[in-house]
Amino acid sequence: NAGVTQTPKFRVLKTGQSMTLLCAQDMNHEYMYWYRQDPGMGLRLIHYSVGEGTTAKGEVPDGYNVSRLKKQNFLLGLESAAPSQTSVYFCASSHLGHRGRHGSSYNEQFFGPGTRLTVL
Amino acid sequence: RKEVEQDPGPFNVPEGATVAFNCTYSNSASQSFFWYRQDCRKEPKLLMSVYSSGNEDGRFTAQLNRASQYISLLIRDSKLSDSATYLCVVNFPLRGNKLVFGAGTILRVKS
Numbered sequence: 001n002a003g004v005t006q007t008p009k010f011r012v013l014k015t016g017q018s019m020t021l022l023c024a025q026d027m028n029h030e031y032m033y034w035y036r037q038d039p040g041m042g043l044r045l046i047h048y049s050v051g052e053g054t055t056a057k058g059e060v061p062d063g064y065n066v067s068r069l070k071k072q073n074f075l076l077g078l079e080s081a082a083p084s085q086t087s088v089y090f091c092a093s094s095h096l097g098h099r100g101r102h103g104s105s106y107n108e109q110f111f112g113p114g115t116r117l118t119v120l
Numbered sequence: 121r122k123e124v125e126q127d128p129g130p131f132n133v134p135e136g137a138t139v140a141f142n143c144t145y146s147n148s149a150s151q152s153f154f155w156y157r158q159d160c161r162k163e164p165k166l167l168m169s170v171y172s173s174g175n176e177d178g179r180f181t182a183q184l185n186r187a188s189q190y191i192s193l194l195i196r197d198s199k200l201s202d203s204a205t206y207l208c209v210v211n212f213p214l215r216g217n218k219l220v221f222g223a224g225t226i227l228r229v230k231s
Contacts, residue, residue, distance in 0.1 A: 035221075042207070042221035043164070048147065058218070108154075108216055109219065111163035 001026050002024045005111035006091050012118045013081045021076040021115050023091030031060075031094045031107065032074040034066060034088040037114075042092060049074055081119045121146055123220050124210050127201050130226035137189055137198050141225045143208030144190045153184055157204045158224065167193075168195045182230040 013019055023032065030051050035043040037059045045058030049068040063085060065077045074093075078085060092109040126143045127207055145153075145156040153170035167190045168175065170182040170191050191210075208222035 023198075039222055040128070042223045044221075045218060047220070107152075107219075108166050108169075111165070112165050 003027065004091055004097055006095055006115050008054045008115060010116045012120065014120050015082060016080050018065050018080050021072045023112055024072055025093040026072060027110065029093035030096050032068065033092045033114045034062035034074065034076045035092065036102065037090060038087050067106060083119045085117065087117060089117060123147065124222040126207055126208050126222040126225045128223060128225060132228045132229050132230060133198055135200060135229055135231050137219060138196050139198055140192055140194045140207055142190050142192050143222055145210040147212050149213050150190060150210045151213060154209040155193050155200040157208055158207055159204050187218065200229050200231060203227055203229045217222055
């Protein structure tokens with residue numbers, strides 16, 4: 001199993017250009033997520049999906065769009081890139097939350113290797 | 121106040137030392153707690169979940185204090201390979217049960 005894969009690994013864009021980041025998972029997970037990670041800050045949720053054909057906004061959705069046309073793929077689009085979108089982008093996936101042996105509900109997230117995006 | 125707060129460190133410790141990190145969270149309704157490990161320029165990976173009764177996995181011990189709303193991670197007999205950033209992660213039930221990540225604590229183990 002490849003787990004969670006992301007393409008591309010690196011990209012440099014000029015302000016105003018558009019691009020799509022692709023995330024793929026082969027674990028048959030229902031949930032998928034897009035995060036961005038900036039220095040000194042925790043991972044921040046951009047958008048997420050609880051199943052094929054459904055998406056929802058996370059904490060920082062402005063300037064991004066997503067699509068989940070197939071269960072295994074989750075695409076993140078930047079329509080008009082801005083320097084503030086320079087970041088490392090991580091995709092993650094998980095099963096539905098379920099009860100662990102101590103009664104807690106949890107959903108371990110598995111992450112892709114990340115995409116380093118620079119917007120000039 | 122940040123929803124999940126960690127001391128950024130770095131914690132510089134010699135091999136064999138015991139080191140502990142704390143993490144505070146703001147939502148008293150949170151039910152799921154985790155420690156993730158992130159190596160430099162790599163993706164986060166689950167280190168261990170944190171249970172109410174506390175749990176241990178080899179050299180790692182995690183504890184939860186609901187009354188004071190913090191979790192802790194204790195690493196005994198530190199190895200060079202333990203050098204990484206440790207992320208505290210908490211679920212927020214009123215926000216669709218999404219996970220909120222702390223900014224991380226940097227650990228550097230030196231020989």
